[in-house]
Amino acid sequence: RAVEKNRTVLRLPCWPRWARHLWASSASQSRGLGTPPSSFYLAGLRYRSGRSGSLGTLLSLLCFLFLLLLVPPEVTVYPERTPLLQQHNLLLCSVTDFYPGDISVRWFRNGQEERSGVMSTGLVRNGDWTFQTTVMLEMIPELGDVYSCLVEHPGLLRPVSVAWVAQSEYSWEKILSGAAAFLLGLTVFLVGAVIHLKAQKASVETQPGNEASRALLPPHPY
Structure with missing residues (x-):
C-alpha cells in the first residue's frame, strides 16, 4: 500500500x-x-x-x-424437424445461460452412450458472462427409442437428464390432422345449425300475416 x-x-x-x-x-x-x-x-x-x-x-x-458465482444451465431437447420413424433426423440438446463454461453434455440412446454422430456448436458467449451450447445427435428413430441428453455442470447439484421418446406417426401427424378435421366439421355444423334456426324463425314470423290476408279474400265461387 x-x-x-x-x-x-x-x-x-x-x-x-x-x-x-x-x-x-x-x-x-x-x-x-x-x-x-x-x-x-x-x-x-x-x-x-x-x-x-x-x-x-x-x-x-x-x-x-x-x-464463486455458479449459474446452472437450462436444458431443452427437441428434433430438428417433425420426427418420422426410420427416417434420418437430428436431435438437439440446447443448453443455455450457464456459468462458468466448464460443462459436459452427453447423448444416450436406451441407456447406452452415443459417441458417433454427435456434433456441437462449441461454447458461445452470450455477452453477459453466461454461455450457451447446442449438442446435436444424428438419429434414425425406432418406435419406443428413448434418447436422453445428460448435462453436468458445477452449478447443478446433480446431473440433469432430459429425455425424448420416439413415437409413431399416429401420435404426431394423424392426431393433428384428426383434430383439424374435427374442428372443421364442428364449425360447419354450427354454421348450418345457426342458418337453419334463423330460417325457422323467419318462417314462424311470416305465417300469421299470410293467414290474415287469406281471411280478407272473398270466397271462391263454385
Missing part, C-alpha cells in the same frame, strides 16, 4: 496468481473458460484514506464471492 498525499492506493489481489494460471491453462481453455476480463486485474484501487482496511476487505470479499 502506498500513500499519495491524501489518497491511499490499495493493491487488491482480487485475482490471485494461482487463479490466473488456472484460468489461462490449456485445460481451462479446452473447457471454454477463456481469459478473465481485465477488470478483475485490480492493479490499483484508489479511494480516500480513512477506512482503507475495512473497505479493502469488503471489496476483496465481494470479488471472491462473484468469482
Whole structure:
C-alpha cells in the first residue's frame, strides 16, 4: 500500500496468481473458460484514506464471492424437424445461460452412450458472462427409442437428464390432422345449425300475416 498525499492506493489481489494460471491453462481453455476480463486485474484501487482496511476487505470479499458465482444451465431437447420413424433426423440438446463454461453434455440412446454422430456448436458467449451450447445427435428413430441428453455442470447439484421418446406417426401427424378435421366439421355444423334456426324463425314470423290476408279474400265461387 502506498500513500499519495491524501489518497491511499490499495493493491487488491482480487485475482490471485494461482487463479490466473488456472484460468489461462490449456485445460481451462479446452473447457471454454477463456481469459478473465481485465477488470478483475485490480492493479490499483484508489479511494480516500480513512477506512482503507475495512473497505479493502469488503471489496476483496465481494470479488471472491462473484468469482464463486455458479449459474446452472437450462436444458431443452427437441428434433430438428417433425420426427418420422426410420427416417434420418437430428436431435438437439440446447443448453443455455450457464456459468462458468466448464460443462459436459452427453447423448444416450436406451441407456447406452452415443459417441458417433454427435456434433456441437462449441461454447458461445452470450455477452453477459453466461454461455450457451447446442449438442446435436444424428438419429434414425425406432418406435419406443428413448434418447436422453445428460448435462453436468458445477452449478447443478446433480446431473440433469432430459429425455425424448420416439413415437409413431399416429401420435404426431394423424392426431393433428384428426383434430383439424374435427374442428372443421364442428364449425360447419354450427354454421348450418345457426342458418337453419334463423330460417325457422323467419318462417314462424311470416305465417300469421299470410293467414290474415287469406281471411280478407272473398270466397271462391263454385
